[in-house]
Amino acid sequence: MTLRERSPWLLLISPVVVLVALPFIGSLALVIGFGFSGRQAIGLEVWARFITDPFSWKVIWTTLWLAARVTFFCLLIGYPVAFALNQLKSPLARGIAFTVLFTPLLMSVIVRAYGWIVLLSSQGLVNSMLGIAGLGPFRLMLNDFGALIAMVHVMLPFAVLPLLSSINQLPPSGIEAARDLGANPVQVLLRVIFPSTLPGILSAIEIVFALAASAFVTPSILGGGRVLTLPRLIYDNIGSLDWALAAVQSLTLLGITVLVLFSLRRLGRLFRYEGAPR
Incomplete structure (x- = not known):
């Protein structure tokens, strides 16, 4: 394809x-610059301060554990919900169900x-x-729950959408044959x-985990400061003008998220390879 042929696509x-x-x-270049800034030439003392601090690892674990549980429960609830939406035949019923499910996305987080408070x-x-x-009263907020x-x-x-798309592509003949x-x-x-809906499952995991790991508002408000995640720690360090440490934490969060998403993609390819006809 010549440059003239490519020009409409480039436009x-x-x-x-x-x-x-x-x-x-x-923005990424700016964050990297802050992350490697310091009194030394490369600024690795900021990374050393972050890595050697046990509190940093505790916050990383809290972030990953919370994101993993959110992803698990979204799949646990979203999978049957997606099946139920797929089985609805009445346009009115589908419209009501989609409105109930997706209208909250139109409201501010x-x-x-x-x-929820x-x-x-x-x-x-x-x-x-x-x-x-x-019964009760129970402490249902200002905590991890x-x-x-x-x-x-x-x-x-965000979990139901890719699951529903994958379920819609299920061949009825395959289920009837089984x-x-x-x-x-x-x-x-x-x-x-x-196996047929595995691509939708992996897509749902990727989307929900990435959003949950980077969530700031909901853990801060419902956690009441007792659920300390990396996004909240980054916000606090920006407020205290420790931009170098905030940049290091931001790059760490980005790296962990990319690593998880890359692992899920490799896992999906492995399952597709194992399930391919021989």
């Missing part, structure tokens, strides 16, 4: 390059977080209903449905 992608790629590359506070709706039953449940609510639509051959529902799920 089409130029807004993306200008609005997305260039600011991202510039801060509004949703404060909505109303539900989970000591005088909130959940504890009031438990009090009628003679409150951050987890609110983040699952925020991230659930049933005709005597497979029970568990075998149909594990040997037919699950």
